Amino acid sequence: MNQITLKINGSEHTVTVDPETPLLFVLNDDLGLRGPRFGCGMAQCGACTVILDGKVMRSCVTPVGSVGRSSITTLEGLGQQEQLHPIQQAFVDEGAAQCGFCLSGVILTAKATLDAKPDASDKEIGDALAGILCRCFAHIRMMRAIRKYAEGRKHDGITS
Amino acid sequence: MASRRDFLKAGGALLVTFSSASRLEPFLLAQGAFATHSSHIDPKQLDSWLAVNSDGTITAYTGKCDFGQGIFTAQTQLVAEELCVPLERVKLIQCDTDKTPDQGTTSGSQSTPTNFNDESLAQAAATAREALMAIASQQFGESVESLNLKDGVITSKRGKTVAYQELVKDKHFNLPLNTDAKRHSEKQWTTLGKPVPSLDRHALMSGQFEFVHYVRVAGMLHGRVVRPPAMGATVAHVDEGSIQHLPGVVKVVLCNNFVGVVAETQHQATKAAHALKVQWNSGPVLPAQKTFFEYLQRQPSRDVLSVDSGDTERRLANVNSVLRARYTYAYQMHGSLGASCAVADVKTDRATIWSPTQSAYPTRSVIAKLLNLPPDNVRVIYTRGSGCYGLNGADAVSFEAAVLSHAVGRPVRLQFSREDEMKWENLGAACVIEHRAALSADGTIAVWDRENWVASLGSRPGYDRPGNLISGMLMGFEPEPLTPSAAKAPKGELRNSSNHVPSYFAACIDGSCQGGGTIRSERVLTHTVRSPFFTGPLRSPLRIQNTFATECFMDELCTYAKADPVEFRLRHLRDTRVIGVLQAAAKAMNWKPRPSPPPLNQATGEHTGRGIACVAYEGDNGYAALVAEVSVNIETGVVRPVRFLVASDCGPISNPDGLRNQIEGGILQGLSRSLVEEVTWDDKQITSTSWATYKSLYMDFAAPPIEIVFVTPENVPATGAGETAITVVPAAIGNAIFDATGARLREVPFTPERVLAALKPTKFDAAGTSA
Numbered sequence: 001m002n003q004i005t006l007k008i009n010g011s012e013h014t015v016t017v018d019p020e021t022p023l024l025f026v027l028n029d030d031l032g033l034r035g036p037r038f039g040c041g042m043a044q045c046g047a048c049t050v051i052l053d054g055k056v057m058r059s060c061v062t063p064v065g066s067v068g069r070s071s072i073t074t075l076e077g078l079g080q081q082e083q084l085h086p087i088q089q090a091f092v093d094e095g096a097a098q099c100g101f102c103l104s105g106v107i108l109t110a111k112a113t114l115d116a117k118p119d120a121s122d123k124e125i126g127d128a129l130a131g132i133l134c135r136c137f138a139h140i141r142m143m144r145a146i147r148k149y150a151e152g153r154k155h156d157g158i159t160s
Numbered sequence: 161m162a163s164r165r166d167f168l169k170a171g172g173a174l175l176v177t178f179s180s181a182s183r184l185e186p187f188l189l190a191q192g193a194f195a196t197h198s199s200h201i202d203p204k205q206l207d208s209w210l211a212v213n214s215d216g217t218i219t220a221y222t223g224k225c226d227f228g229q230g231i232f233t234a235q236t237q238l239v240a241e242e243l244c245v246p247l248e249r250v251k252l253i254q255c256d257t258d259k260t261p262d263q264g265t266t267s268g269s270q271s272t273p274t275n276f277n278d279e280s281l282a283q284a285a286a287t288a289r290e291a292l293m294a295i296a297s298q299q300f301g302e303s304v305e306s307l308n309l310k311d312g313v314i315t316s317k318r319g320k321t322v323a324y325q326e327l328v329k330d331k332h333f334n335l336p337l338n339t340d341a342k343r344h345s346e347k348q349w350t351t352l353g354k355p356v357p358s359l360d361r362h363a364l365m366s367g368q369f370e371f372v373h374y375v376r377v378a379g380m381l382h383g384r385v386v387r388p389p390a391m392g393a394t395v396a397h398v399d400e401g402s403i404q405h406l407p408g409v410v411k412v413v414l415c416n417n418f419v420g421v422v423a424e425t426q427h428q429a430t431k432a433a434h435a436l437k438v439q440w441n442s443g444p445v446l447p448a449q450k451t452f453f454e455y456l457q458r459q460p461s462r463d464v465l466s467v468d469s470g471d472t473e474r475r476l477a478n479v480n481s482v483l484r485a486r487y488t489y490a491y492q493m494h495g496s497l498g499a500s501c502a503v504a505d506v507k508t509d510r511a512t513i514w515s516p517t518q519s520a521y522p523t524r525s526v527i528a529k530l531l532n533l534p535p536d537n538v539r540v541i542y543t544r545g546s547g548c549y550g551l552n553g554a555d556a557v558s559f560e561a562a563v564l565s566h567a568v569g570r571p572v573r574l575q576f577s578r579e580d581e582m583k584w585e586n587l588g589a590a591c592v593i594e595h596r597a598a599l600s601a602d603g604t605i606a607v608w609d610r611e612n613w614v615a616s617l618g619s620r621p622g623y624d625r626p627g628n629l630i631s632g633m634l635m636g637f638e639p640e641p642l643t644p645s646a647a648k649a650p651k652g653e654l655r656n657s658s659n660h661v662p663s664y665f666a667a668c669i670d671g672s673c674q675g676g677g678t679i680r681s682e683r684v685l686t687h688t689v690r691s692p693f694f695t696g697p698l699r700s701p702l703r704i705q706n707t708f709a710t711e712c713f714m715d716e717l718c719t720y721a722k723a724d725p726v727e728f729r730l731r732h733l734r735d736t737r738v739i740g741v742l743q744a745a746a747k748a749m750n751w752k753p754r755p756s757p758p759p760l761n762q763a764t765g766e767h768t769g770r771g772i773a774c775v776a777y778e779g780d781n782g783y784a785a786l787v788a789e790v791s792v793n794i795e796t797g798v799v800r801p802v803r804f805l806v807a808s809d810c811g812p813i814s815n816p817d818g819l820r821n822q823i824e825g826g827i828l829q830g831l832s833r834s835l836v837e838e839v840t841w842d843d844k845q846i847t848s849t850s851w852a853t854y855k856s857l858y859m860d861f862a863a864p865p866i867e868i869v870f871v872t873p874e875n876v877p878a879t880g881a882g883e884t885a886i887t888v889v890p891a892a893i894g895n896a897i898f899d900a901t902g903a904r905l906r907e908v909p910f911t912p913e914r915v916l917a918a919l920k921p922t923k924f925d926a927a928g929t930s931a
Contacts, residue, residue: 018407021427029426034374035367039497039546040578041430044851047497075367088365095357095817098825099228099547100364101371101498106859129859133851135497136228136547137828138821139863 004064008033009077019065024048026064027074035075035104039133046105046132050074056112075104078111086156087111087149094145098136105132110146118153125150199262199521200536206291206335208261209284210239212328216312218243218250222281223263223520224271225255226360228547229882230818231271233359237814238276241344241352242285243324245312255520255542265519265620267550267697268657269781269880276814276878278343286341288333295327346812355817372543375503375514375573381410382426383564383574384433386419387584388634390844391692392443395419402437412436413567418634420560422568426575433577445843446692453488453592456613461687463647466660467667467675472596472609472683479598479606485716487595487709489890489908491615491839492588493854494698498546499581500553504561505571510537515558516545523555525623527562530635549829550588551620551696553581556631559621563635579849584630586696587839590615593709603721604731605664607681612660612709614702615691616642630694642690656779658702659887660684662710663776664732676735676776693839693846699829700883703777704890708908711773711891715756715898724753725772725895735776737783737809740871742774744807745785748869756899766791768802769900773891775884782884783809783871786827788892789864792900794919797912799897801831801864806888809871810881816870823885824866830889832857838909 005014008031015030022041027033027050039047041060048060051073079085084092087107097103106129113120113128120128125146134142201208201221211219220239226232232252240247253259255266263274275281289309296314297304299322306317312324346353363369388394395417403409403421408428413420419438423429447455476482503514511531517523520540528535540558548554553576561574592613600606618628618639626632627639654667654674661667665682667675675682700707718728726746733739745751749770757769769792774785789803804827813819836855840848848854894905903918 017425018427021425025426028374032374032376033367034369034371037371037373037498037546038501038575040499040851042578042850042852044578045497079366081362081366081368084362084366091365092357092361095361095821097228097358097361097364098230098821099497099544100360100369101496101546103364104367107365126860126862132859133497133856134859135495135549135829135856137825137832137857137863139828139859139861140824140866141821142859143863 002065006064006067006072007069008072009074015064017064020063022060023050023062023064023067024059027059033074033076035077037101037104039101044131044133045102046109047102049105049108051108051112054112054115056109073108075107078107086152087146090145090149090152091142094141094148096138096141096145098138102132102134106134106142110149114150114153118150120150122147199257201259201261203261203280204336206284206287206333206337209281210288210333212288212324214325214330216249216323216325218245219253220250220281220285221253221260222275223255223260224266224275225518225520225542227266227518227544229822230358230815231266233356234272234814234818235275235281236359237351237354237356238282239285241349242282243289243312244309247351247356249312257520257524257538257540260520262521265522267518269777269883272810272814272878272880273781278339282343283337283339283341286343287335287338290338290341291333291335292324292327296322299327352814353812354815356815358818370543371498372503372514372516372545373498373501373575375543377503377505377571380503380571380573381422381424381568382429383420383422383561383572384429385560385574385576385580386421386433386436386438387580388417388440388443390443391446393440396439396441399437399439403432403435406432406435411568413564415563416634416636418560418563418631420564420574422564422572443844446841446845448843449841452590456590456592456615456689459689460644461613461689462642462645464686464688465647465650466655466684466686467650467665467669468683468685469668469681471681472607475607475681476596476598476609481598483597483717483720485595485713485906487593487712487906489591489705489708491590491693492698492833492837493582493839493848494549494552494585494588495837495854495856496546496548496552496581499576499578500545500557501573501575502554502558502561503571503573504558504565506531506562506565509533510539511562511565512539512541513558513562514541514543516543516548516554517558518548518551519555519620522621522623523558526621526626527559529624530559530563530626531566549699550701551586551698553585555621556584556629559626559629559631582854583846583849584694586618586629586694588698589691589695589702589705591702591705593706595709595713597713597717599717599721603723605679605717608662608665608679609683610660610662610685612684612686612706614686614688616688616695617691618694619696628694628696642688647685654779659706659710659775659778660686660702662714663735663738663774664714664729676738677732678734679732699826700887703775703883703887704830704833707773707775707887708890708894711775711888712894712904712906715771715895716904719756722755725756726751727753729774737873738774738776740873741783741785741807741809742772744869744871745772745787745805748807748867749787749805751787756895757902758899760902764795766793767900769896769898771892771895771897771899773888773895775887777880777884777887780879782879782881784884784888786885786888786892788889788896790893790896790900792897792915794901797915797919799835799893799910799915801893803864803867805867805869806885807869807871808881808884809873810884811873811876811878813870813872814878819881820868822882823868826882826884826886827866827889828857828863830886831893833909834890834893835909836911
């Protein structure tokens with residue numbers, strides 16, 4: 001058991017855990033976060049996605065001890081229910097979900113892709129989502145929401 | 161807290177073992193047979209469904225729950241509509257056995273027909289409105305007709321005003337449901353019929369929605385299961401010593417062949433489950449996948465004749481050419497994105513289970529049986545899991561969480577692994593369908609004989625059959641028996657809930673023709689065969705398999721008759737609602753009549769074609785016709801969808817946006833199932849146990865446009881709609897592939913290898929059938 005301090009959604013949290021513990025379990029069980037989800041535990045579906053220093057990663061296969069001082073953003077770190085991030089708002093506006101279990105993977109991957117390349121083409125966004133699974137197949141609405149957000153951030157000069 | 165010391169003290173003894181007899185007998189003696197409505201909440205009483213609160217809000221109770229299909233929002237609209245209150249004033253409680261009526265299972269596209277027509281929740285809301293109006297009329301001394309109702313406030317012509325809560329004053333209604341209470345008609349709707357956005361959207365998008373995976377109970381431990389390596393394997397020995405050195409382990413639980421571990425944290429439970437050494441006696445050798453469908457057709461079976469005009473053999477023997485085709489459909493998975501999870505808190509005399517089950521009351525009943533508790537002492541609180549599309553691991557994980565919690569005397573959260581979920585779920589059934597038919601000189605179908613083989617083992621556990629799932633079987637319960645028996649002559653009402661009987665059949669039983677079509681020389685014989693794997697309802701269960709075979713063979717007959725696929729279908733249909741969606745789809749698509757396929761003018765590259773398919777879901781529970789346009793690369797065999805257009809008729813539409821979401825998702829899920837999804841196995845076990853081995857379309861798949869046309873006949877009841885569109889997808893795509901290339905695909909999924917194989921012998925052969 002080690003004491004590990006994590007930077008999550010803008011604040012620091014110290015947990016006492018086995019450093020081999022997957023980051024996902026620490027986020028869910030020790031810190032009570034509900035955004036990242038256990039889908040497969042094998043980095044095959046994206047349900048556990050978080051953003052680590054601007055890059056998406058799969059928290060289900062990342063030992064918490066390897067995270068170090070990196071800054072972690074989860075789906076709830078983007079915006080609250082009362083004040084959603086524009087990409088979350090675009091998903092609300094388009095009704096872009098069914099069960100919603102996949103949303104961390106879809107929303108955070110799309111956001112990180114557009115943060116890195118604001119003018120990414122549909123094909124580039126699609127390629128970035130290649131490892132993300134939505135078994136309700138809400139693809140059409142999700143792609144529409146992502147495009148809407150991409151257009152909006154161009155006009156509004158969103159930077160993160 | 162149970163500690164490692166407690167664990168060690170227990171030594172080699174396995175801590176929970178009970179024989180199935182000791183569990184079964186006391187319960188059956190005490191309770192008698194399981195009743196469908198063993199709930200203390202009487203569905204005939206208004207108070208079971210509705211309460212008016214002192215702040216003017218309405219609490220409504222439903223036994224139909226939301227998994228992401230939108231029924232929570234639609235039911236909230238329904239209550240707001242019938243009671244004339246704003247949507248935000250309705251608080252809906254779903255599927256909690258301490259609070260809601262027993263409405264069985266939320267499945268089979270039954271929530272809308274059950275709760276939105278003239279019974280149950282709709283009837284309760286209408287009863288409440290009429291009762292409130294009657295009380296106000298009495299108080300005012302004015303007739304009901306002279307009263308006006310708006311936003312839960314009743315106003316009389318003379319200017320008197322009273323709000324619902326002032327009439328009710330925290331009392332119960334104490335009234336039975338009124339079967340004559342009048343529903344608002346579609347024309348009166350102000351809340352129903354509107355595209356109300358899903359009420360969970362903010363919580364979902366902000367990552368704050370409480371899935372069952374996030375239920376946390378004080379003192380909660382974490383469980384994992386250790387499954388056998390193969391179907392039918394049994395425990396020879398469990399070596400508890402193998403995990404003694406691991407920290408946090410609380411208990412190893414063994415119940416016949418069910419093995420689980422409980423630990424302080426998820427990580428510890430996962431490590432312990434991996435490390436625990438269990439010796440298994442091997443199970444039987446599985447039938448080879450390569451020849452499985454032939455195997456299926458050779459097994460003893462339980463046979464049912466749905467229709468039989470008695471003359472098909474004679475007629476087929478007396479025609480010049482008999483058209484035959486054999487269709488097969490692979491086992492497929494629910495493949496929920498999130499591996500199933502449940503939380504159980506079992507105390508000595510009562511238990512609470514937070515469960516993602518579709519069947520709160522049946523789950524309560526089974527868990528009561530497993531724990532030897534009276535059902536009233538068990539509470540199942542439905543808490544949404546990952547989308548299920550039918551019977552995924554939700555029931556199994558709930559039963560097993562209860563057993564683990566019982567064993568350790570503390571709350572346990574059980575999380576399945578991906579492999580637990582995929583290797584042991586109740587699969588969508590593999591099927592073989594054989595058709596034989598002949599045409600008349602006038603180009604109509606003179607005779608159609610159809611024989612089906614369906615692989616089946618277990619299914620939903622219902623109120624008393626835990627053996628229908630892996631959990632029950634491991635714990636020593638038997639699945640529902642499948643006793644081979646010969647078919648009897650069909651009698652009485654046509655039973656076509658699985659769409660075994662094509663809409664084109666007259667389906668005459670004892671002189672009463674109950675089918676949707678005109679074909680009178682008809683037979684449908686179904687053989688149900690014991691499956692080597694568990695099977696169960698997967699979105700459009702058997703309907704998708706049967707409709708694939710029906711609608712593709714219909715196209716084969718049509719090609720032989722050199723007719724247009726829409727026109728040829730219309731020749732054989734009487735059901736006006738199937739005709740309605742077929743015509744609507746053709747019109748919206750600007751369908752040009754011509755036979756399939758057009759001449760193939762090049763032997764390389766991509767070829768585009770169109771295909772149509774239609775269905776009367778379950779015979780009368782929703783109607784859809786789908787046109788698929790696909791492009792087929794005849795060098796690689798890759799099928800690329802170009803466009804879908806669907807015409808849907810589900811009667812009055814409660815929420816058009818929710819319906820669109822279901823149709824879009826259903827069509828794309830159907831596309832994934834048509835093109836890539838297939839369970840695989842070797843001689844011992846299922847081998848498609850992760851997303852690396854069970855294929856699904858991912859988010860990078862460029863979804864084609866989906867156009868939707870609603871067909872809305874007047875004065876018809878509301879039907880289901882969540883499974884209708886998916887039902888016609890494999891058939892429409894199969895027909896489009898044929899139209900594009902002349903290759904007839906008779907096996908789902910349509911992998912590139914199968915497309916290439918189908919292209920070889922029949923590339924330029926119009927009929928695609930053998931005489």
